[in-house]
Amino acid sequence: MSSLQKTGKWWxxxxxxxxxxxxFDQREHCRAELLHKVNESGIELDENVWVYDEFKCAQLVLxxxxxxxxxxxxxxxxxxxxxxxRVAMEFE
Incomplete structure (x- = not known):
């Protein structure tokens, strides 16, 4: 998966x-917490793709x-x- 190309896929x-x-520090803390939980759950990711949108919260593509x-x-x-x-179209 490339985080730089729009492919019309869903996340x-x-x-x-x-x-x-x-x-910045608050954002990084939220991301670190979420990534730790994902790693602890055993979900494996090829890369960490973070999504920022109107929700203004840490969102990681699983x-x-x-x-x-x-x-x-x-x-x-x-x-x-x-x-x-949450399910969303990429870069939505």
């Missing part, structure tokens, strides 16, 4: 804590899927992971 995101967009239906299926499979999850 399953793990959603972490909120942060003030102007507070899976990339070809379409919305598959992304929603993956999110259902991860429901018991303990993460808050």
């Amino acid at each position: 399953v995101l793990a959603v972490g804590g909120d942060f003030d967009e102007n507070a 899976r990339v899927c070809p379409d919305r239906e598959r992304a929603e299926e993956v999110a259902r499979e991860l429901e018991n992971s303990g993460f808050s999850l």
Whole structure:
């Protein structure tokens, strides 16, 4: 997966804590917490792709899927992971 190319795919995101967009240290703390939880859960990532949007919280791409239906299926499979999850089109 390349975080630099838009491919029309869908993301399953793990959603972490909120942060003030102007507070770099706060953002990094939220990201570190979420990444630690993902690593502890055993979910393996090829790269850490962080999403920033109007939600202003740490969001990490867990899976990339070809379409919305598959992304929603993956999110259902991860429901018991303990993460808050969100499905979104890439770069949405």
